[in-house]
Amino acid sequence: MIDVSRLTATQIRDGIADRLFTAREVAEAALGRIEALDGQVHAFNQVTAELAYAAAERIDDAVASDVVLPPLAGVPVALKDNMNLLGTRTTCSSRILENYESAYDCTAVRRLLDAGALPVGKCNMDEFAFGSSTENSAFGPTHNPWDLERVPGGSSGGSAAAVSAGMATISLGSDTGGSIRQPGSLTGTVALKPTYGRVSRYGCVAFASSLDQIGPFAKTVGECALALNAISGKDPMDATSVDRPAEDFTATLAEGIAGLRVGVVTDLLEAEGCEGAVRDSVHAAAETFAALGAEVGEVELPSTAHGLSAYYIIGPAEASSNLARFDGIRYGHRVGDADDVLDLYMRSRAEGFGPETIRRVMLGTYALSAGYYDAYYGQAQKARTLIKRDFESAFERFDVLLTPTSPTVAFKIGERASDPLAMYLSDIYTIPVNLAGNCAVSLPSGLCPSSGLPIGLQIIGTHFAESTVLRAAAAFETALGFDPTPPLVREIQ
Ligand code: GLN
16 A cells, blocks of 8 residues: 655655556545544544545546646545535534534635545544644544644644644644644644635634634645645635735745845743743754855844733634524524523533633623723734734844744643643744734744654744745755654554
8 A cells, every 4th residue: 555644745646647556545545544543643523535535536537538637636635623515514623513514615625625635534623723732622632643642732733633644645724823833833744824815714614703814734845835826815705815816836945045034033032931942943943044045133023922912802802703603593502492592592502612612702702892892802903903013014124034833842631721821822922923914834843852842933924925934944844854754653654
């Protein structure tokens, strides 16, 4: 059997086109790895073998009739379980949507499948994307393939773990405050949060509509660029998606970074809670960038100190409104013996939502309530404006900015579960990017010398600067030569 985990998306597509193997064999290999590994990892809520085989058959038919294959032909992909795909449940890892059957396709998913990808399953996540560890799933945690006792990050932890363990070549996650980049960092994968508006969110269950973006995970920068080619672009079904000329994000990856202006964000590096190995890794990365010909300097983003506070007003405020539809009538689990409609709402929601979801709805409802709106929501929006301005002035001097992705490497399952604030602090470096709407990639910058766990570097670009960010990431990736294969997966090879 072919080992899909060792092939890039392009090698899979080309291998099928050259008739070295069939798309069906690729599907079998990916599903076989899920069978072998997912009992330990629990990256998937649902495995969609039938859909994968049906898509593979269409690719194999195209090969038989000499049709030119699309760029992701035969590539196994996994989808966060907040994205609708006909023929699957979309649970958001919540009891309230445990039996919800997708009624239509999410645009980003549809575009990936139209590019030839094989959908192998729906991935575990923190309930409604609230969390940084995937422990807030109603269906049990996902385990980090680098160390099964540790979290894979979150909220898109299942999507990250699926790619890390070689069960999918590319996966999709959603990122509201770091939910693609932070799990990317903790699992040693490459994870991209596109600019707000670059990718349609139609069909992705909304968390905070002014922050949410869909983006890819892969083992290489090039594969993330390919995935972005497929999923980006205007969609009439999402008014926030931006109409821009199509770009090939792979075209400039190999151009190098001579003269690129790279700013190391020094005040963020000094933030309390940042592990020494993480800080060292950013400094080492800055040296690598300089050696590659970049002009490296220092910059500060002082207003980002308010990022976490502003995010935990704005995020829950929007979430409390977006989650109102899960009331047992319009959507979701319904208690059978309600006395009246209020009783039905209250008990259906109390039974269907987990504790973090309830906390977010309460926080958001409070922040928006009459008398508190200006003090909380109004202030948070002002802080958001200041953060945006900090980025704008930094991008006058620099093309890209460097920070850690996460202040720590992967933590133990259970370690932060009972302390919401400790969990929230996992995202201090990623949240400001969502508040400002910028794009950023996280990619491995090495292993922590004491734990042997991956450390992630965040490269931030201004709005719609994905090509520059990905080019910088590609140059760094080549220079570093990181092996993204976790020990668990090496053992079974
Ligand atoms: N961890 C952050 C939160 O809990 C971000 C989540 C996300 O990006 N979806 O809100």
